[in-house]
Amino acid sequence: MSLRIFRSVAVIMCMMSSITLQSQSMEIEQKIEDLLSRMTLEEKVGQMNQYNGFWNTTGPAPKQGSAAEKYEHLEKGWVGSMLNVRGVEEVRAVQKIAVEKSRLGIPLIIGLDVVHGYKTISPIPLAEAASWDLEAIQHSAAMAAKEAAAAGVNWTFAPMVDISRDARWGRVMEGAGEDPFLGSKVAAARVRGFQGDDLSSPSTIAACAKHFAAYGFATGGRDYNTVDIGTATLYNMVLPPFKAASDAGVRTFMNGFNLLNGVPVTGHKLLQRDILKGEWGFDGFVVSDWRSIGEMVNHGYVPDGREAAKRAVEAGSDLDMESYHYLEELPALVRDGSVDEALIDDAVRRILRVKFELGLFDDPYRYCDEEREKTVVGSEEMEQAVLDMARKSIVLLKNEGDLLPLKQTGQTVALIGALADDPDSPLGSWRLAADDNSAITVRQAMAFYEGNTLVYEKGADVVVGPTSFVRDLETNTTDKSGFDAAVAAAKKADVAVLVLGEHAFQSGEARSRTELGLPGVQQELLEAVYAANSNVVLVLQNGRPLALPWAAENIPAIVEAWQLGSQSGHAIAQVLYGDYNPSGKLPVSFPRSVGQVPIYYNRHSTGRAAPFDPGTVFWSHYIDEENTPQYPFGYGLSYTDFEYSNLQLSAKTINRGEDLTVTVDLKNTGERAGREVVQLYLHDRYASVVRPVKELKGFELVELAPGESRTVAFTIDESLLSFYDRSGKQLVEAGLFDVMVGGSSVDVLGATFELKATGN
Numbered sequence: 001m002s003l004r005i006f007r008s009v010a011v012i013m014c015m016m017s018s019i020t021l022q023s024q025s026m027e028i029e030q031k032i033e034d035l036l037s038r039m040t041l042e043e044k045v046g047q048m049n050q051y052n053g054f055w056n057t058t059g060p061a062p063k064q065g066s067a068a069e070k071y072e073h074l075e076k077g078w079v080g081s082m083l084n085v086r087g088v089e090e091v092r093a094v095q096k097i098a099v100e101k102s103r104l105g106i107p108l109i110i111g112l113d114v115v116h117g118y119k120t121i122s123p124i125p126l127a128e129a130a131s132w133d134l135e136a137i138q139h140s141a142a143m144a145a146k147e148a149a150a151a152g153v154n155w156t157f158a159p160m161v162d163i164s165r166d167a168r169w170g171r172v173m174e175g176a177g178e179d180p181f182l183g184s185k186v187a188a189a190r191v192r193g194f195q196g197d198d199l200s201s202p203s204t205i206a207a208c209a210k211h212f213a214a215y216g217f218a219t220g221g222r223d224y225n226t227v228d229i230g231t232a233t234l235y236n237m238v239l240p241p242f243k244a245a246s247d248a249g250v251r252t253f254m255n256g257f258n259l260l261n262g263v264p265v266t267g268h269k270l271l272q273r274d275i276l277k278g279e280w281g282f283d284g285f286v287v288s289d290w291r292s293i294g295e296m297v298n299h300g301y302v303p304d305g306r307e308a309a310k311r312a313v314e315a316g317s318d319l320d321m322e323s324y325h326y327l328e329e330l331p332a333l334v335r336d337g338s339v340d341e342a343l344i345d346d347a348v349r350r351i352l353r354v355k356f357e358l359g360l361f362d363d364p365y366r367y368c369d370e371e372r373e374k375t376v377v378g379s380e381e382m383e384q385a386v387l388d389m390a391r392k393s394i395v396l397l398k399n400e401g402d403l404l405p406l407k408q409t410g411q412t413v414a415l416i417g418a419l420a421d422d423p424d425s426p427l428g429s430w431r432l433a434a435d436d437n438s439a440i441t442v443r444q445a446m447a448f449y450e451g452n453t454l455v456y457e458k459g460a461d462v463v464v465g466p467t468s469f470v471r472d473l474e475t476n477t478t479d480k481s482g483f484d485a486a487v488a489a490a491k492k493a494d495v496a497v498l499v500l501g502e503h504a505f506q507s508g509e510a511r512s513r514t515e516l517g518l519p520g521v522q523q524e525l526l527e528a529v530y531a532a533n534s535n536v537v538l539v540l541q542n543g544r545p546l547a548l549p550w551a552a553e554n555i556p557a558i559v560e561a562w563q564l565g566s567q568s569g570h571a572i573a574q575v576l577y578g579d580y581n582p583s584g585k586l587p588v589s590f591p592r593s594v595g596q597v598p599i600y601y602n603r604h605s606t607g608r609a610a611p612f613d614p615g616t617v618f619w620s621h622y623i624d625e626e627n628t629p630q631y632p633f634g635y636g637l638s639y640t641d642f643e644y645s646n647l648q649l650s651a652k653t654i655n656r657g658e659d660l661t662v663t664v665d666l667k668n669t670g671e672r673a674g675r676e677v678v679q680l681y682l683h684d685r686y687a688s689v690v691r692p693v694k695e696l697k698g699f700e701l702v703e704l705a706p707g708e709s710r711t712v713a714f715t716i717d718e719s720l721l722s723f724y725d726r727s728g729k730q731l732v733e734a735g736l737f738d739v740m741v742g743g744s745s746v747d748v749l750g751a752t753f754e755l756k757a758t759g760n
Helices: 003-037 041-047 065-076 088-101 125-130 134-150 170-174 180-195 231-247 269-279 295-299 305-315 325-335 341-357 370-376 380-393 442-446 483-492 522-532 549-554 568-576
Strands: 049-052 081-083 109-112 208-210 252-254 285-287 395-399 412-416 453-457 495-501 536-541 557-560 642-649 653-655 660-668 674-684 695-704 709-716 735-742 748-756
Touching: 003 341, 041 049, 041 065, 041 325, 041 341, 049 065, 065 088, 088 109, 088 370, 109 341, 125 134, 125 170, 125 180, 125 380, 134 180, 134 370, 134 380, 180 231, 180 695, 208 231, 231 252, 231 269, 269 305, 285 341, 295 305, 305 325, 305 341, 325 341, 380 568, 412 442, 412 483, 412 522, 442 453, 442 495, 442 568, 453 483, 483 522, 495 522, 522 536, 522 549, 536 568, 557 568, 642 674, 642 735, 642 748, 660 674, 660 695, 660 735, 660 748, 674 709, 695 709, 709 735
Parallel strands: 049 081, 081 109, 208 252, 252 285, 412 453, 412 495, 495 536, 536 557, 653 748
Antiparallel strands: 395 557, 642 660, 660 709, 674 695, 674 735, 735 748
16 A cells, blocks of 8 residues: 555544544433433432442441431432442442432442552552653553453542642642643543543543642642642643643543632632633533532631532532532522522533443443453552552662662671561552552562572561551651661671651641651661661652651662552562662652752742852851752662763754754663653743743653663754743743753753744
């Protein structure tokens, strides 16, 4: 077949596919209108009502109390969705009531927080972002979707795409870090992974971009706190990942608990009606966060549930998660003329549209296949996927004297730390369907390397209190009884590997911290072991950036291993012993001190960014700490070395509408094959809205053999030069731009070009 014929066939096939999709969309819209015309007001509002799983569906139906009332609502068709119902048997039971007992038989959409895996757990999202590997991240989400869908779930409350600069905030573990460009790429990848190419496939689930918007900027890093940011930050830092998720076709959004500019985001019309559903043309639906409609009363925004329901639906919140105010208040509000029924119809259309797209009207039980559940959930395919993701997520922070990788034979290794033998903490927070204590531990995995002698000592517990998701943990701050044994083991060893950090539930929702060091007595344990044997490898298991200035100065090798999920131990052991060369880069800055927080690379310059003359104190700085982070955004080492050279621009001056090509030569100068994340940053020197000192605008993952070189090219177009003004208008302004390319946000080569105003 000639190239011309091939292209013609391809064009025809694309046109036919587009026509088919349009036809299917029109058919769905006709079915929605037909169904809507037959619904009572209460049934419409019922579609806007979501209940948490409220009884054991395999047992008898509840006979009294709140559960009995909710059961009756299911039979009446007054429930549109349920969450936290999982497993084919459970899902089939609730779906059967909705479909076979209600008047219109409208199926339920079943939601669950499938944040980084269902039963088989992948690394926490912050760790996945450290891979900078969009294909791997998309595959991780696809595997999570496949496993969850096999267990009856068809909607996940993920990805969380909140940008956050504050390591005190526990939910930083749930996002992609501090940068809107990387965050946008990760958001789109995760949406594509969850939803696939066909939302009606029983191997895909609807995704949900959350929390719309600015939740990650909670004042003081305290979860659920208010947010106070300017509109330039809103449009340039907060909204881009949400826009990327919308452009990727995400079918649902979730609002949040926070205020934004004095208005609870659940009742924020500008965000939901004007920007999301207006400017962006989003035609899916918006779900509230847990009882966030009712919490508008707590904020002092509305006096009662009636007004909360009114403000929320007017603002564009379509589905009420567990506050009950829509079901209790909206019918009366419509009947007395306080709420236009057109708003109800709009919300119901959106919810029904997603249900049709999921194929639930064609087969309400399409996610209820017991054989598929047995075959897929916990399968080898899932385990291999999370292992691959875990290895790619590890970041090598320090490796003085090439202490790593460890020799695989002839050494005695002292493995120290409670987390080294903890099968639960590596799962991280948000693993609702996983079996507790199911992760492979570092101790288990290192034991496979039989050429060395492995000696384990706990040293000290991290926590001594309850480990429930909903209860506070009691940190071990006094018990050092295991120190002596740990020190003795270190003295006899060739190298000591300490696995230290956070328990799984010391980060995550409602797990804000005011201190960012190693919790409890772990810092003392680290110093005691180091005094006995200076050949120390510190492996960090944590859900947030930690401030570890002593370790950064003294410990020769530091590995950021996050909370890596089910295959955590194998991934860490393979990196420690050199079977896998680490390539991760930090998606978030690590502070030297909690006093620097919030700290982030894409800061603005101040009027006094540096001293005017030697010895002056009148410039922006601390008197007791440096301004710079301990480990910057984009930073990460390898077991090989990479050399950057010959940064070239295709032109020194370009006009509006023209592209610029940036090239740089990269060489692997070490003795191992390795992968480098080549990063492109830009700085707009002068603008009507002051731009950050540098902004990530591109990255490429490049694998090189020892001695191999490659030229890496980036194309800079107007989209990369644009920014938003304070009213949300996108601008491209003429002027000078600095180009920076390198292996982190600080280790870069630089050049400059000018964008001319001509060509407008």
